Amino acid sequence: MAAFTAQDVKALREKTGCGMMDCKKALVQADGDMDKAIDFLREQGLAKQAKKASRIAAEGVAYATTSDDNSVGVVIEVNAETDFVAKNDSFMEFVKACAATVIEQNPADVEALLALQATGSDKTVAELLQEKVLTIGENIQIRRFERMEGACVAYVHAGGKIGVLVNFNTDLTAKPEFVAYGKDVAMQIAALNTPYLTRDDVPAEVIDHEKEVMRQQVINEGKPEAIADKIVMGKINKYYKENCLVDQEFVKDNKLTVAQYTKNTAKELGGNIDIVKFVRFEKGEGIEKRQDDFAAEVASMVK
Known part of the structure; x- marks a missing residue:
């Protein structure tokens, strides 16, 4: 069994919105590595986005x-x-x-x-x-x-x-x-x-990482590898439009x-x-205010 805890399952669930069992499976597949587990969930189409900000509590x-x-x-x-x-x-x-x-x-x-x-x-x-x-x-x-x-x-x-x-x-x-x-x-x-x-502000390593995740996601969806890169380029353009301010649709007039x-x-x-x-x-982003009973709820899942 990969080395991870109930708190890791909780953290992955909060970051991705995926179910507890999916999060546990992802951590097993990733040998307890949180970032790899997030990528696994995204590649499987289970996580729509991977935000690393912790639960807001302060x-x-x-x-x-x-x-x-x-x-x-x-x-x-x-x-x-x-x-x-x-x-x-x-x-x-x-x-x-x-x-x-x-x-x-x-x-x-x-x-x-x-x-x-x-x-x-x-x-x-x-x-x-x-x-x-x-x-x-x-x-x-x-x-x-x-x-x-x-x-x-x-x-x-x-x-x-x-x-x-x-x-x-x-x-x-x-x-x-x-x-x-x-x-x-x-x-x-x-x-x-x-x-x-702007697009120039997105680090190259972020784009490279997104391309890797998106390509695997496309292949997992059954698309031929020969056209995977073309599809990924379309997805990258969408990523820019969603994550770069000047490229975003203006909320008051789309x-x-x-x-x-x-x-x-x-x-x-x-x-x-x-x-x-x-x-x-x-307010409070990245600060954990208190511990709740969620860990106890899932503790038996990672034994």
């Missing part, structure tokens, strides 16, 4: 904002123990103070941020954090942030479940129509969890791609717009 908020002139932006995640805290005005004041401090003082990392005097306060961010822990009664942690300079648009989804910051190269920042366009792009990123901006929507908006406003980069933070 609470708090993902928050994004910009300076008044939209020339600097920040997206930040601050975690707490319960979702109730995110609705606390005092907690949100602290989050906004952290974001303002990042915008104005440009710390290198979370440790540097904690040492700074908070914007609008005579105390350091670390001192404010300790105050919030004492008054709110929960463990609170600043997990991460990213700061950008240039034309920025921020978007916060579902009261802090997702924060998105998009950076543009444009001469249209003063126009409210540009900000509306930027929010549309940010909402697209929030909704579809887009991993890449007759346009995001690139076409951008070009049309720039033309209407009489300027230029290029999407430079973006960051999407989802």
Whole structure:
């Protein structure tokens, strides 16, 4: 029997959405290797996608904002123990103070941020954090942030479940129509969890890996090997359209791609717009909040 645990079966199930028995079989076939097990499930047509993000469990908020002139932006995640805290005005004041401090003082990392005097306060961010822990009664942690300079648009989804910051190269920042366009792009990123901006941003090893998986999937479906590569190229084009922002169908008008929507908006406003980069933070992604009884449910399957 391959060396893997009930927790491995659970993790594979969460990453692929496949049934427990299929996940166990895949781990057996892959000799306990998680990535190979995901590939096996995909090749068999059992897993429609292989996302490696862990189950979201931590609470708090993902928050994004910009300076008044939209020339600097920040997206930040601050975690707490319960979702109730995110609705606390005092907690949100602290989050906004952290974001303002990042915008104005440009710390290198979370440790540097904690040492700074908070914007609008005579105390350091670390001192404010300790105050919030004492008054709110929960463990609170600043997990991460990213700061950008240039034309920025921020978007916060579902009261802090997702924060998105998009950076543009444009001469249209003063126009409210540009900000509306930027929010549309940010909402697209929030909704579809887009991993890449353009095709050039997809690492070569990712494409090579996708081709290998897709080719085996095509062969498993009974297609002749002689035409497998041609079919795979079609699937790769589809992969680009699903995973690269500028190639995606625009969610508000699926007759346009995001690139076409951008070009049309720039033309209407009489300027230029290029999407430079973006960051999407989802509250608690990759953090396991607590263990449940699922492991006990499947423990007997891997003995």
